Amino acid sequence: MNLEATRSSSSRSKSNTEIAIQTIKKLIIENELQPGSNHLESELAAKLGMSRTPVREATLILEAQGLLEIVPRHGVKILPLSISDMVEVYQVLTALEGTAAELAAQKSLDADAFVEAEKAILMMDEALETDDRETWAVADEKFHNELIRLADNSRIKSIVSVFNDQVRRARALTLYLRPSPTKSNEDHRRLLDAIKAGDAVAAKTIHTEHRVRAGAMLISILEKHKLILV
Amino acid sequence: MNLEATRSSSSRSKSNTEIAIQTIKKLIIENELQPGSNHLESELAAKLGMSRTPVREATLILEAQGLLEIVPRHGVKILPLSISDMVEVYQVLTALEGTAAELAAQKSLDADAFVEAEKAILMMDEALETDDRETWAVADEKFHNELIRLADNSRIKSIVSVFNDQVRRARALTLYLRPSPTKSNEDHRRLLDAIKAGDAVAAKTIHTEHRVRAGAMLISILEKHKLILV
DNA sequence: TGCAAAAATAACGTATGCTTTAATAAATGC
């Protein structure tokens, strides 16, 4: 996980190392660099138009985040996400997001703190009606990000961010294979109500169960379709 | 967090980067490099007897793990752990160790899986009788490591490891200021029983409450003694 | 022809030097 506190979007021009981290991550998420494939430092450096040094630094960070593995003399290996990896990642996400829901509920937040979360829920409802899954996925991610923001724990935020990067490929893959996420929308609405009501126990329970269910569904789809990201 | 899967103790000789990571971490944990202090790459390189390159790589990793911050032109800053940082870290540890307890209970493990955990509990009991807190702390850490091992989730393992590194200073500081950890021993015993009985709900509850209590105590001691690790 | 040993190659790990840029000091104007 990058526990790196992504330097709050300052105007300072990005270093090559930062560009390399971001670009390589993007290439992995967009499946340009496929899971299981190997890439030499020098190749990546050529591809990114910079020297090996910043590329090497970037790969060290990304290895720490679990996106790839540095295998000396064979280049960096883009890590496949096996079913058991997905299970592990979802266990972590479930634990931390459940706690995030609990923490958010424990705070006494005023109504305007929830504006963005409510927008996300509305967007999901609308997307559901037209079965616009891309839009739904965007709104869903937005909602989860809002939840994390409300919890106000920077460590949880960065870990969750890193792990979401890892499962994004799988989510994209299953987006059109899963049943319509009606239940998800209900869960989100109930969660937000519980947080507003300050009911930390309910919030935690609702969101933990939501995550457990979502994870189980994702994994069963991957298994059924033999979608192993190798 | 270093989510780095510490390359399983292979016989291959360590690279300077690995040595630098390990050494700098050790210097921080042992308070040789004090929280809040700044250190130039070149100073650290000289101190470690290597060039700037591996030191720089190491500091990038350690920044990702949250132990320090790279401040251009001012060197790496050893991050102090404020009270609110401790709160954050304990929230993460509580969430993940609670899940670890749950996972361990869900597995059907045979008796010899618990040998080491039981040894640790015995060691804690003995240490309690003579109020040997150093030994108790070692055994306590051993018990927690065993719990994580039983849960068998490599991601949880590495995150917890990274965050434990961060709170180790605070634990050492409060070891002799806290009341005798009698309650902790009871908790551990009950937790292990629940795991053996396969009672995942109880295991999770017991350990979550244990962690919440331990965290609250640690923080109240830090506040009372104005022990802010700046 | 197949295998082993040696040579060649190539990739990494590290050191080093150059360039850019920020911080500090100096100098000049007001």
Next chain:
DNA sequence: GCATTTATTAAAGCATACGTTATTTTTGCA
């Protein structure tokens, strides 16, 4: 004498070159 601008310095960021070592290829011999 103070503020503002310029010059100087020093540290980081990056490229590059070199030494080391794993891997591959070639060569010699059975």
